Amino acid sequence: METSNNNPTQNKDDDPFRIYSAASLGAAIKHYRRGAGLTQAQLAELAGLNRTYLSNLEQGKETEQLRRLLRVLKQLGVRMTVQKARW
Numbered sequence: 001m002e003t004s005n006n007n008p009t010q011n012k013d014d015d016p017f018r019i020y021s022a023a024s025l026g027a028a029i030k031h032y033r034r035g036a037g038l039t040q041a042q043l044a045e046l047a048g049l050n051r052t053y054l055s056n057l058e059q060g061k062e063t064e065q066l067r068r069l070l071r072v073l074k075q076l077g078v079r080m081t082v083q084k085a086r087w
Contacts, residue, residue: 015083016081017031017082018079018081019070019079019080019081019082020070020079021060021070022057022060022066022067022070023060025060025082026057026058026059026060026061027058027060028082029054029057029058032084033058035084
């Protein structure tokens, strides 16, 4: 699980999570969900997802869609970061 400070448990909302793998994406999702004060069930309902699917994402389990996305980014030589938005 990689973040800008290499410790996901100390990641500040302003620090972006660097997404290299399903595990680092899962850590980011879990961090922001908890920061929002939501349970997995609540977030899954809001997002129109199955709670089990969200749980799998948070646990860093790869889905086929995620594997494809990470492969495309790698081939382009870019990485994804996740950061709290200020809409």
